[in-house]
Amino acid sequence: MKRVGLLAFVVLFILTACIVQAKDSGVRFSDLSGEVLVRPDEDRLAWEFAEMEMILNVMDHIQTKKDASAILSLTDMTTFVMKPESEIILNTESEKENKIELLAGKVWVNVKKMVKDGTMNVEMSQAVAGIKGTNITCSSNQDGSENRVQVLRGVASIMIRESNEQIELAEGEELVVKKGVKPEKVEINVEQEQKVWEDQTSKLGQSIQMNEIPETIKNLIENERSEYAKIKSSFEKLIGMEKITAEEAAEIARDAERFIGIILEDNLILASMRKKVEAAISLPDVNANDKIVLAGYLRQIAEASTTILGFQSEAVKIMRYQFKLSALYEDVSTELEMVLGEFTSVTAEIDGIKTEVSNNPNGKSQDWFLEAIDILQDKLHDLEEQMAKAQALLEKNPTDVNTQNLIKQISDMETLIGSMLKDLAIVEISPSTITELNQIDDLLSDQMVALQNEITAYNSISASTSDVAERRLQSSLKIMDNYARVRRNYLSAQRLYDLVMRATQGAKYKTSEQGEAEALWQNISDRFQQLGIVANELQSNIESLESQLRQWLK
Secondary structure (H helix, E strand, O other), X not given: OHHHHHHHHHHHHHHHHHHHHOOEEEEEEEEEEXXXXXXXXXXXXXXXXXXXXXXXEOOOEEEEOOOOEEEEEOOOOOEEEXXXXXXXXXXXXXXXXXXXXXXXXXXXXXXXXXXXXXXXXXXXXXXXXXXXXXXXXXXXXXXXXXXXXXXXXXXXXXXXXXXXXXXXXXXXXXEEEEOOOOOEEEEOOHHHHXXXXXXXXXOOOOOOOHXXXXXXXXXXXXXXXXXXXXXXXXXXXXXXXXXXXXXXXXXXXXXXXXXXXXXXXXXHHHHHHHHHHHHHHOOOOOOXXXXXXXXXXXXXXXXXXXHHHHHHHHHHXXXXXXXXXXXXXXXXXXXXXXXXXXXXXXXHHHHHHHHHHHOOOOXXXXXXXXXXXXXXHHHHHHHHHHHHHHHHHHHHOXXXXXXXXXXXXXXXXXXXXXXXXXXXXXXXXXXXXXXXXXXXXXXXXXXXXXXXXXXXXXXXXXXXXXXXHHHXXXXXXXXXHXXXXXXXXXXXXXXXXXXXXXXXXXXXXXXXXXXXXHHHHHHHHHHHHXXXXXXXXXXXXXXXXXXXXXXXXX
């Protein structure tokens, strides 16, 4: 009996431990479409169909099958939208340190409320996206060898697992992270990428029932009014100060931007409710009383939209407000002017080469190309130094728009120079190559004169002389011997020219030296063709003369 009692106690202890471990994550489904499955982390086979009201525990796995999607909401107002064939793990045990592990697929994340404290990380196989009041998308292929992060609004900090490198990602940028490869930043079209998610994000608010609309609108507006009041209070405190730091200005701008994130999602919810009400009111069997109620819903939605628009307008003003910064940061403008002056000087020198390139530099000497490349490489080095100075200034004053614009201009100029260096790359043709081709051309020219003289001598041999056949044979052999020497020179010129052409094959532009080599080769080729025709005729005559001589010698 004691053993049975002990066994029962152990089983009860294990069951109790399991119950304790299953902690509510605070995450709930806002919308489900298609086949969406949920299972605990410790049991790979315990998949069950997702339901709207189900409690999602810490470390639960959520998986969307083909043609399925899901929208999840966190207690801090963060929203996750999962695309088809995606799987995540919820790790939201701490209120201030929330994590979602993306095993495969794509998610759209809108972090709205964590204005001052708390973090939200999306952990992937190759990278960790740290976000704080930002709208981003994250994706991972099925084998985890490639991760992508796009910033649609705000900024994100990406930690590369392989190198522990920290990369800041701004709005309109995507970071591609592959195993064993240097991470690559690319620009994206935010509006276009938003459209990719329209189908999923348009479902925000679809799960709201008709009778829940008034209460939902009320809560939505109250939440926005509360959030806006906090931001406005902080803003008014700052503008009442004579001078503030750049960090304080940046913080209020970020708060306003995150508030716009709330508005972004609330607008999607209102749009979904509007569509649902409009569809209901247009049904043929709807009665008059219901129409009055539904019309009242539409009016409330319209009023809420107007209120939200007002909040958004005020938030934009706060975000763009130019504060008078403290003296420490005012000094940056003087340093910025110096860097800007250096940049202007560099661009002025590059503009001359840029103009020549736009006018097509074909036919310019290779010295011009080599000199242009040297100048561009020097200016690229200058730009690298200016970029370092500008980035140092931005660290002192992260909100300075002029510094940000200068950094973008320098980056664009570096890209332009890189493109021009690639286009202007040439293979130098040595003067000795041109000289050798010239010599062969002159030799062939002399040979043509000699050949004409020899042909004239050949034709002047009188047919009445007894040794006419022998003399013509000797003359023909002499001509053929000269032709053989010319042919050897021609083949040397052909090999030389082929080497030049192979070397310059990938060049975008043609130098004057290359044009000269081509013209010389054309002359050599034409002259040799003329000699070749004569040689073929002489070869036929020689064979005939040899036959005649054999008869004569008999």
